[in-house]
Amino acid sequence: MDRVTQSILTEFSENQNLANDPQEKQFELLACYSLLHKFCNEEFPPLDFVIGAGGDLGVDAAAIQINGDLYFDSQDVEQALQGAAECKVNIVIVQAKRSAHFESAVISDLSDNLCTLFKGKNAGVHSNPDIVEFKKSLDAVFDVIKKLRPMPHLYVYYVTTGIVGSDFLDEKRKAACARLSETNFFSEVDFELIGATELRDLYKGTQRQHEAHFTMEKKFTLPKMPGIEQAYSGVLRATDIVEMVTDQEGNVIKSLFFDNVRDFQGMNPVNRSIGDTIQTESRRQLFAVLNNGITMVTRRLDNAGDDFYMSDFQVVNGCQTCHVLAAFRNYLDERTYVNLRVIESKDEDAISAITEATNRQTAVSDDDLKTREEYQKDLEDMFNSFDGDEKLYFERRSQQYGSMSIEQTRIVNRNQLISAFAAMFLGEQHRAGRYTKKIREDRKEDLFTQQQDPLLYYTAAYALYRLEWLFRNGRIDRRYKIARYQLLAGMRVAIDGRNMDLPRGNRYSQRYCEAYLRILHRQADAERFFGELELLLDATVNANDPSRVLTRDLVKSVSFSDEFLARVARSDKWHRN
Structure with a gap:
């Protein structure tokens, strides 16, 4: 080599x-x-x-x-x-x-x-x-x-x-x-x-931040504003927008929409209507006046006349428009324009305000905005309150830590956080895999609520981090990795029994989470703890058939998870809250 x-x-x-x-x-x-x-x-x-x-x-x-x-x-x-x-x-x-x-x-x-x-x-x-x-x-x-x-x-x-x-x-x-x-x-x-x-x-x-070059001939400069380096409003060819938001394979770059309150909603009636406009030649040329347009926020924006370069940017409003444009790109021509606002800012509060304001103009509820803005900040602050080996980094926006020398395994994005929290505290261990959209939809009222102490989310994230560390370093056999979410749920039952009620209020939450973190923050204690759960997992697998092995199908079974957690609850190895 x-x-x-x-x-x-x-x-x-x-x-x-x-x-x-x-x-x-x-x-x-x-x-x-x-x-x-x-x-x-x-x-x-x-x-x-x-x-x-x-x-x-x-x-x-x-x-x-x-x-x-x-x-x-x-x-x-x-x-x-x-x-x-x-x-x-x-x-x-x-x-x-x-x-x-x-x-x-x-x-x-x-x-x-x-x-x-x-x-x-x-x-x-x-x-x-x-x-x-x-x-x-x-x-x-x-x-x-x-x-x-x-x-x-x-x-x-x-x-x-x-x-x-x-x-x-x-x-x-x-x-x-x-x-x-x-x-x-x-x-x-x-x-x-x-x-x-x-x-x-x-x-x-893999280490580059999003960047784009484009030419915007029809534009005007917005006046100076607090927290804003510079901003432009104008129109851009739709084909240029598609080029900016898709990769070399033509796929929409999902992480560009990390700061959007809503993910792409599919071809619902509104988006089908946008698609119909694009497919109809006479209406396609009116796109700039029929569509509200797109707002992008970038951490760096350079321009020379009409030519622009930006890097580390996000689409904070216009997720649906971008996806539909990409889906119907074959119909776009040089006469199809889109309204575009480009804003350069490094001020996180200003960026949050822009996201909130632009999404209030669409059918996004105040509750969704509150979840996006206030609670995400609280989570980031909670993660930042820990140091040394206890430190994890909550990624509020895509590539947030891309320019920093940070151990990648300590960075937790929203999907990973949802999986860990849902498995550990919401009883969703059997479906807390990579496909989190269904959990987000079904458990919307139980995720990122103001009544939940952010420490609960840090605790779940650190439990998953510690478990992954044990797998990577050979302290636990990697064949158990497919059951990692069952092991997280097993930790909750071992410490707190089958009670699914989460504590309300910071004082109770701190006491509740301390029982978990006291184990998780000590590598040797965590290894012993998950090792005991591993034995109970084996016992559950082999309970009725000694030849049965742990498989992905098995761990996705609700009955298997229930049997395992019941076995954990019956064990006398734990000192519970």
């Missing part, structure tokens, strides 16, 4: 707290993280997409992207597909080897194995549980062909530390593409060789 790649691997391993892993596993995770980041701009744990060794068909990592979000678990894939009228799907496969050269046999074997996987009725008797699960996810995709617009795009990456450029290997690569295309499951197939140089560029790309 060359010196530069080794340096990047070391940096990545430190950021992800992987120092104790063998270099081969570190390299697999680096390749997985760097490549999947092309498809997902939010932070994600690469271990969630890595395939276990043995019976892996030569696949080291895999993911399914549905309408911009990444999934692996079959039930998450099914929920994502059910919740969408139309789906754009990308399937991503990664094989990574530390070798300093590419092997033609690896290309042939990988394409053969994938053809068998795609065409077969099952994953094969010798496939490991991760491959079996991924096969279920693939089947879930192809079971809803009528929703796929177009058929899925397959991306296969073979990563080494070598140099790309051999004509012979390129012919092998093209043959693999042709073979996979002949399965007729995909609209397009890309099979790429990624060498040391390409991997370095991909990894560096």
Whole structure:
């Protein structure tokens, strides 16, 4: 491995707290993280997409992207597909080897194995549980062909530390593409060789903040305002807007809308109406007067005449417009314009005020705005009140800590926080996976309420952080990782019994959370505690059938979670509140 790649691997391993892993596993995770980041701009744990060794068909990592979000678990894939009228799907496969050269046999074997996987009725008797699960996810995709617009795009990456450029290997690569295309499951197939140089560029790309270049000829400068460096209002071609908010693959960059109160609402009546306007030529030219437009806030804005450059920006209003423009981009022409306001500010209070004001002009309730503005600040303040090994960073906006040298595993985004809190304190351990949209919808009244002490959210986040630390460092067998949310729920029951009532008021909450944090903040105590829960998990798995093993399907079962938590409640190992 060359010196530069080794340096990047070391940096990545430190950021992800992987120092104790063998270099081969570190390299697999680096390749997985760097490549999947092309498809997902939010932070994600690469271990969630890595395939276990043995019976892996030569696949080291895999993911399914549905309408911009990444999934692996079959039930998450099914929920994502059910919740969408139309789906754009990308399937991503990664094989990574530390070798300093590419092997033609690896290309042939990988394409053969994938053809068998795609065409077969099952994953094969010798496939490991991760491959079996991924096969279920693939089947879930192809079971809803009528929703796929177009058929899925397959991306296969073979990563080494070598140099790309051999004509012979390129012919092998093209043959693999042709073979996979002949399965007729995909609209397009890309099979790429990624060498040391390409991997370095991909990894560096994960650390870049959002940036855009555009030309706005029709504009005027807004007067100086407190907290605002500069601001412009004008019109921009719709095609330029689409280019700004989509990635190289044409997918909408979800993290650009992190500061929006509402996620994209799909093709509801309002958004269908916007789409109808775009598809009708005579009305398309009136778009700038028929649509309220888009507001963007950027931390850096440079301009020379009509040419602008901005970086680290967010769309704070206009999420629905941007998504619909992207969906109907083929209808846009040079006469389609969109109202655009661009505001440069580094003042978080000013940015929050802009978000609140612009969303009050749409159908967003005051309660939603309060949740977005006041409680998110309280959470950030609570996370910032801890130091040293107790420190976690709540990410209020995408790439908030992108320019800071921070261990990535200590950064907690909203989806991760919802998963941890819902599993630990809301009894949602059986569905607290990556697909959090359903939980956000179903438990809206129980999340981020002013009656809840932010310390409860920090406690849940730190419990998940500590558990992930134990997995990464081999203190708990990684095969239990699929049951991590059951273990979080188990901790609550062990400490507080089956009582689901959360404390009200800061004084009671502090006493309540102290029982958890007293264990979690001490690595050795946490290891012992989760080790006891691990034994009870094994006992639950083997209760009626000694040959039964822990699987993803099992941990998603409500009855299994109930049985496990009942066993925890009956145990005499705990000193409860």
